[in-house]
Amino acid sequence: MGIQIAPSILSADFANLERDIVSVDNADWLHFDVMDGHFVPNLTVGLPVLERVVQVAPMPVDVHLMIDDPDHWAPRYAQAGASSVTFHYEAAQDPVAIARELRRLGTRASVALKPGTSADVVIDRLAEFDMVLVMTVEPGFGGQDFMPDMMPKLERLRAAASEVDHDLWLQTDGGISRETIGQAAAAGCDVFVAGSAVYGAEDRRAEIEALRDLARQ
Ligand code: DX5
Ligand code: ZN
Secondary structure, X not given: OOOEEEEEHHHOOHHHHHHHHHOOOOOXXXXXXXXXXXXXXXXXXXXXXXXXXXXXXXXXXXXXXXXOOHHHHHHHHHHOOOOEEEEEHHHOOOHXXXXXXXXXXXXXXXXXXXXXXXXXXXXXXXXXXXXXXXXXXXXXXXOOOOOHHHHHHHHHHHHHHHHOOOOOEEEEEOOOOXXXXXXXXXXXXXXXXXXXXXXXXXXXXXXXXXXXXXXXX
């Protein structure tokens, strides 16, 4: 698939969500951040909002669940129309069972690792997942600084996926901007979430193209 850009609605205007989704219609994905106030110290939106968002979004929706009990909730987000569902390894009882259920429902299955979680936890079972999200900030808030010390984790996952010939997508989320996207791309990332960088730009569509070009270099 190559380089893909996923603007995060966390930085959008929730009172003008449709307008702000359409304003990034040259993006590959819409990144939909779900927070429950338990797994992370912040609260956003959930299933009823997703059900409407998938109806108006011109691009597929990539759900990022920062919630407890993804074993119960992840399949519901697939059923509500997400094209990709990412759940956190740290919150899951049985990550492989969740991924299998997501795939059975026809959704891309993805697992996220917080900065303190080693690649070791998934490295031997990468084939169970369509994507691994390497968090480059502590999950919970937009606008935080990118953590360059996560690059070895990306490199390791990219090497391990190549070794078993698995077309794994690697996503980074947190602090992605024109300044940082090149580092993440060089480490093997191909799907880039960008919240404040895209929504804070004067010309959002141009910012998406600029990020895409920088990641290709
Ligand atoms: C943070 C969220 C991100 C957030 C990224 O926990 O998962 O998707 O919107 O925001 P930026 O790109 O501003 O760091
Ligand atoms: Zn996110």
